[in-house]
Structure formats: structure tokens, C-alpha cells
Amino acid sequence: MSRPPSHHIPLNLKMSADRVRMGKAVALRHGTTVSALVSEVLGISKPKLS
Numbered sequence: 001m002s003r004p005p006s007h008h009i010p011l012n013l014k015m016s017a018d019r020v021r022m023g024k025a026v027a028l029r030h031g032t033t034v035s036a037l038v039s040e041v042l043g044i045s046k047p048k049l050s
Helices: 011-030 034-041
Strands: none
């Protein structure tokens, strides 16, 4: 897995990108939709469609 140069990226954006990457891997593993994942990460309480 190659990582893009991050020395010029603000720490909060870098952390968000890492969280999204990790979240996507977890979502794929658990069969969760990316939209539901994004809502969860953003703290938006939303009914999940399964």
C-alpha cells in the first residue's frame, strides 16, 4: 500500500483520510455501505438500510 506524501497536508485532514481508509476496509469486511459508514463517521444518526 503506497501512501501519498503528507508533509504538506494539515494533520486533521491527514487523520480524516486515515480514518476514512480504515473505515472503508472495516466496512468492506462487514458489508456496510460506504454511505452508511460516512454518516457514522460524521456522527449523523441515520437508519441503516439492510
